[in-house]
Amino acid sequence: MNFELSEEQQMIQQAAREFAQSAIVPIAAHHDETGEFPLETIRQMGELGLMGIEVPEAYGGAGLDTVGYALAMMEIAAADAAHSTIMSVNNSLFCNGILKFGSEEQKQRYVRAVASGEAIGAYALTEPQSGSDAANMRTRAVLSDDGSHYVINGKKSWITSGPVADYVVLFAITDPEAGSKGISAFIIETNKPGFIRGKTEPKMGIRASATCEIEFENYHCPVENRLGEEGIGFKMAMSVLDAGRIGIASQAVGIAQAAYEAARAYVRERQAFGQPIGSFQMIQQKIADMKTRLDAARLLTLRAAWKKMQCEREGGRFTAEASMAKLYASETAMFVAHQAVQIHGGMGYSRELPVERYFRDAKITEIYEGTSEIQRMVISRSETGLR
Numbered sequence: 455m456n457f458e459l460s461e462e463q464q465m466i467q468q469a470a471r472e473f474a475q476s477a478i479v480p481i482a483a484h485h486d487e488t489g490e491f492p493l494e495t496i497r498q499m500g501e502l503g504l505m506g507i508e509v510p511e512a513y514g515g516a517g518l519d520t521v522g523y524a525l526a527m528m529e530i531a532a533a534d535a536a537h538s539t540i541m542s543v544n545n546s547l548f549c550n551g552i553l554k555f556g557s558e559e560q561k562q563r564y565v566r567a568v569a570s571g572e573a574i575g576a577y578a579l580t581e582p583q584s585g586s587d588a589a590n591m592r593t594r595a596v597l598s599d600d601g602s603h604y605v606i607n608g609k610k611s612w613i614t615s616g617p618v619a620d621y622v623v624l625f626a627i628t629d630p631e632a633g634s635k636g637i638s639a640f641i642i643e644t645n646k647p648g649f650i651r652g653k654t655e656p657k658m659g660i661r662a663s664a665t666c667e668i669e670f671e672n673y674h675c676p677v678e679n680r681l682g683e684e685g686i687g688f689k690m691a692m693s694v695l696d697a698g699r700i701g702i703a704s705q706a707v708g709i710a711q712a713a714y715e716a717a718r719a720y721v722r723e724r725q726a727f728g729q730p731i732g733s734f735q736m737i738q739q740k741i742a743d744m745k746t747r748l749d750a751a752r753l754l755t756l757r758a759a760w761k762k763m764q765c766e767r768e769g770g771r772f773t774a775e776a777s778m779a780k781l782y783a784s785e786t787a788m789f790v791a792h793q794a795v796q797i798h799g800g801m802g803y804s805r806e807l808p809v810e811r812y813f814r815d816a817k818i819t820e821i822y823e824g825t826s827e828i829q830r831m832v833i834s835r836s837e838t839g840l841r
């Protein structure tokens with residue numbers, strides 16, 4: 455066992471940290487306040503290779519490994535969770551899915567554009583009536599009589615980057631009698647007729663990451679834009695989410711790290727009853743618990759990233775490892791951010807410091823890409839074999 459990072463992993467970690475601290479930290483509060491999408495910094499992140507970290511250089515990416523991706527996500531999230539949300543969808547849900555299941559032409563056309571930061575990707579699975587029960591979707595894709603295209607109708611909700619996305623990986627029913635085996639995936643170009651952006655969600659946190667409903671009204675999707683075979687869409691969605699959950703776990707570790715560092719600095723400098731508050735045992739307990747949980751979350755996340763790389767070489771699934779990392783890291787982000795607000799007292803509740811933003815941003819990590827309840831279900835099913 456070796457806990458050392460490789461030279462390449464240290465390089466991407468360092469590059470992401472420098473960019474995050476110099477370019478993102480100064481603008482994070484403004485974008486949180488206004489909800490303005492940070493297009494300029496997202497484009498710069500693309501130029502640095504941060505939008506396609508695991509994408510081979512042949513398709514415009516950085517050609518690094520999953521541990522490198524997790525480390526970079528942690529750094530970006532520590533500066534601003536909203537930037538890391540956009541980054542995670544481009545990397546894990548958009549590029550990763552097409553790389554794994556797409557044709558050479560699809561990779562050249564769509565992965566290259568998103569990995570380089572020229573275009574924004576999205577992932578459309580959730581519908582108003584189907585969140586956790588993802589297979590219960592209604593969006594329908596019907597093959598035309600001449601077999602040249604699918605006609606798509608339906609509504610998707612909570613689509614991260616939906617308001618600005620150029621391309622969307624969409625899941626829709628092609629065979630209504632076949633249950634989860636009747637779902638297929640498509641690559642959607644959003645500038646075509648029949649693609650309609652709906653209301654933007656006013657969110658508690660990650661406010662600069664744009665989220666909206668999207669509607670399809672007789673949208674024509676060429677048959678070449680189906681991703682993989684008909685009927686494998688649900689398994690594809692689930693296996694892509696396995697990778698996505700490592701990204702969200704990394705995001706949660708980044709948020710927790712930022713909240714922890716703010717709290718550690720504050721307990722050294724804030725005086726009460728004639729001494730730094732970090733000398734009080736109740737604060738010492740908080741610091742010890744925050745640090746221990748943060749390190750455990752980081753280790754589970756890097757273990758899941760390592761397991762994904764091992765499965766890619768040798769076969770097998772990393773579903774349970776990804777779910778455990780996402781579950782533990784997201785609950786840790788919530789715990790650490792909550793303690794950080796408490797330690798800061800009134801200042802933790804003030805918008806003048808970023809601690810209250812970490813608290814609001816942390817909450818989403820327990821919800822999207824599978825709630826904590828769903829992660830526990832996945833882990834338990836994997837352990838017992840029982841449904």
Ligand code: CAA
Pocket residue numbers: 543577579580585586587588589612613614634688689690692693695696771773822823824825828832
């Ligand atoms: N990898 C490969 N195949 C998988 C799989 C995985 N991780 N998980 C399930 N499958 C396969 C199963 O083996 C099964 O295939 P067979 O019938 O051939 O055995 C098939 O898929 C159906 O599986 P289940 O019967 O287990 O499916 P289910 O209906 O019981 O649902 C679930 C399982 C785990 C609850 C799933 O619905 C789920 O993960 N729900 C949460 C959805 C979610 O995470 N949504 C997030 C939306 S995206 C998002 O949030 C992005 C963002 O904004 C940033």
